[in-house]
Amino acid sequence: MKAGSENPSTRRGQHDPTPGVVRRRGRPRDRDADARIRHAAAQLLVERGFDRMTMDEVAEHAGVAKATVYRRYSSKEDLAVDALETLFDVEIPVPNTGSLRGDLERVYADAIAFASSPAGAAFTRLAAIEACRDPRVAALYRRMIDDRQECVAVIFERARARGELRPDANPMAIMDWLPGMLVLRVITNAPLPTPEQIPELVDMLLRGIGSPDRS
Numbered sequence: 001m002k003a004g005s006e007n008p009s010t011r012r013g014q015h016d017p018t019p020g021v022v023r024r025r026g027r028p029r030d031r032d033a034d035a036r037i038r039h040a041a042a043q044l045l046v047e048r049g050f051d052r053m054t055m056d057e058v059a060e061h062a063g064v065a066k067a068t069v070y071r072r073y074s075s076k077e078d079l080a081v082d083a084l085e086t087l088f089d090v091e092i093p094v095p096n097t098g099s100l101r102g103d104l105e106r107v108y109a110d111a112i113a114f115a116s117s118p119a120g121a122a123f124t125r126l127a128a129i130e131a132c133r134d135p136r137v138a139a140l141y142r143r144m145i146d147d148r149q150e151c152v153a154v155i156f157e158r159a160r161a162r163g164e165l166r167p168d169a170n171p172m173a174i175m176d177w178l179p180g181m182l183v184l185r186v187i188t189n190a191p192l193p194t195p196e197q198i199p200e201l202v203d204m205l206l207r208g209i210g211s212p213d214r215s
Helices: 033-048 055-062 066-072 076-091 100-116 118-133 135-161 177-187 195-209
Strands: none
Touching: 033 055, 033 066, 033 076, 033 118, 055 066, 055 076, 076 100, 076 135, 100 118, 100 135, 100 177, 100 195, 118 135, 118 177
């Protein structure tokens, strides 16, 4: 090779001559970004409500680029529903204790604990205010509630298979009664049920939908 001549392998645009090596272009995908985005959106929804939450702000709180959020969610509504489902999956998981009573007591305990927390009470008030003010936001929360009820319905499906429900019981019709009571008490600043009252609340429900052949 003549002095001053350029080695072909070092020219711009030439491939790495090392055989069997494939170089990836761009930054690697952040596998934790989805979870961080959902949790950031859930936190902002609880703190500020739907209208005051922005997708750009979610990106900032999640520590990701704005484009990362927009690639995953085409609208703020879709992001909000996903975030709320994540929030309730974490705060109020669907239990499987082996009995309807045990499952209900677990759900009631988690729901009351959430509604009693500062973040849960703030979210409940914001959701009620926003839903009453804007039908579009009301539809958003209704969509989230419907999705959540589909998950919780498995509790009653298992109970029916075990013979713990009356044949004419309509579980979907009674799913709203506990959330309704909690929302009413939160927005009126009335005392919430205590953990000690949970068995009594479950007894009230089971007397209405439980099989008479089971205690």
